[in-house]
Amino acid sequence: MKILVxxxxxxxxxxxxxxxxxxGSPQWERCRPMFTSDxxxxxxxxxxxxxxxxxxxxxxxxxxxxxxxxxxxxxEMLTGRHKSLSMVEGVQYGDVxxxxxxxxxxxxGAEGVLAHTYLAxxxxxxxxxxxxxxxxxxxxxxxxxYGVPVILVTGDDLTCEDALGYAPEARKVxxxxxxxxxxAVCRTPTRTAxxxxxxxxxxxxxxxxxxxxxxxxxxxELEFDAAHLAAAATVVPGVVAGGERRVAYTSETMYEAIRTxxxxxxxxxxxxxxxxx
Numbered sequence: 001m002k003i004l005v006x007x008x009x010x011x012x013x014x015x016x017x018x019x020x021x022x023x024g025s026p027q028w029e030r031c032r033p034m035f036t037s038d039x040x041x042x043x044x045x046x047x048x049x050x051x052x053x054x055x056x057x058x059x060x061x062x063x064x065x066x067x068x069x070x071x072x073x074x075x076e077m078l079t080g081r082h083k084s085l086s087m088v089e090g091v092q093y094g095d096v097x098x099x100x101x102x103x104x105x106x107x108x109g110a111e112g113v114l115a116h117t118y119l120a121x122x123x124x125x126x127x128x129x130x131x132x133x134x135x136x137x138x139x140x141x142x143x144x145x146y147g148v149p150v151i152l153v154t155g156d157d158l159t160c161e162d163a164l165g166y167a168p169e170a171r172k173v174x175x176x177x178x179x180x181x182x183x184a185v186c187r188t189p190t191r192t193a194x195x196x197x198x199x200x201x202x203x204x205x206x207x208x209x210x211x212x213x214x215x216x217x218x219x220x221e222l223e224f225d226a227a228h229l230a231a232a233a234t235v236v237p238g239v240v241a242g243g244e245r246r247v248a249y250t251s252e253t254m255y256e257a258i259r260t261x262x263x264x265x266x267x268x269x270x271x272x273x274x275x276x277x
Contacts (some may be wrong), residue, residue, distance in 0.1 A: 002053040003046045004096045004148075006087050006139065007196055009060035010105040010114035011155025013175045013192040015181045020115065023062050034189050035103060036067040038154060038175065041193040042102050043075045045200025055096075059087035060103070066192065085255075086262055088139045089249045091146050092255075098163070098207030099143050100152035101167075107134030109223075111130050112158040113176065113184045119266045122272055123224035124245075126256040129255075133220075134159075138261070139164040144213040151203040154196055156184055169206060171199040218257040221248040222264060225277060232271035233264045 009021045013036040019027035020176035023199035027174070043054045056077040058066055063081045071077065091099060106112025109125040110132065117126045117135055126133045128141065136159070137216035140150050148210050153160060160172040175192040176184035187195075223246045233239050233247045238260065242248040 001051045001094070001181050001204070002055065002095050003098050003100060003151075003204070004088070004205060005039060005042055005054060005056045005100045005102055006059045007066060008034075008087070008101070008103040008105065008135070009035050009065055009268075010103065010116070011105040011159050011180050012038050014186050014219060015103075015111055016176070016186070018114070018120070018185050021060065023065065026062070027158055028065075029151050032067055033070065035065060036070045037093050037189045038042040038196055039066060039192050039218050040075075041196035042100055042152060042200045043072045043155070044196035046100075046204055047074055047205025048197065049201040051204055055090050057089050058081075058089070085258065087135065090145070091143050094146070096146070096148050098210055099148050099205070100154075101136050101139065101163070102152070102154045102196070102204070104136050104153055105134070106133060106156075106158050106162050109196050110134070110158070110162070111178060112162075113156045113178050113181065114183060118261070121270055122224055122229055122268055122277065123222060123228075123265065126224050127221040129164075129219055131139055134162050135165055136195060137166045138254075138258060141218070142258050144211040144215065145254050147209045147212040149206055149210065151206040152200055154199075155160075157244075162171055171203040171206075173199045177192065184221075186240055214253070216252045216254065217250050218252075218254055219248060219250045220257055220261060222244060224268065229268045229271055231246050233268055236263045238258060239264060269273065
């Protein structure tokens with residue numbers, strides 16, 4: 001049995017404001033051990049439950065945040081950027097039985113600690129076939145095309161509620177309770193590690209592959225905080241204007257949809273000016 005852990009940082013223990021997740025900042029350095037603790041707890045729980053392999057895919061920002069030297073020696077970690085499936089890289093090779101979303105968060109335009117979808121502020125909303133989409137929802141549809149279930153989700157309490165929509169059977173652990181986008185009631189790393197490890201152990205029983213889900217076509221709509229960003233996004237073939245600050249595109253598979261999404265957000269991020277966005 002092989003488990004893939006997709007590890008994001010905004011939903012990690014103790015994280016509540018931008019500097020906590022901004023690579024290179026003192027607060028980021030402080031929060032890295034707590035992020036690593038969450039991921040390591042999941043790894044240990046999966047091995048407790050009978051997993052044979054656990055691959056961690058770094059999914060936050062530079063994708064160089066976790067402290068490898070503090071992880072269980074049985075784990076392996078895929079670190080660094082420019083991966084075919086980005087946050088769920090590794091699921092496409094046919095040997096993964098279950099996926100865990102550790103340190104996840106709610107989507108752009110929604111309530112939640114550090115809520116966003118890919119870009120911190122420029123993207124103000126994302127919809128997949130008319131449903132407001134978090135990164136969790138998008139990635140759940142990607143892994144479904146490979147017949148792999150989402151078995152564990154950790155983050156704030158609203159992230160766990162969001163996950164009920166895309167992974168109702170998955171075990172869920174709230175490491176903090178949302179107060180505002182930049183405030184939360186946080187539990188200590190010792191407590192969250194115990195909670196995550198216990199949930200991961202239980203979740204291992206859910207790691208059962210199924211027939212790939214072909215749910216397309218998928219229509220993705222994005223809303224931005226400025227009209228020029230929507231115009232920039234239409235450079236990507238197939239992406240069309242859908243309003244003053246909106247664009248949309250349709251893909252036959254979620255594999256194609258998520259790769260187009262990555263192209264759009266990459267171009268949009270390059271079009272953002274420092275002062276006026």
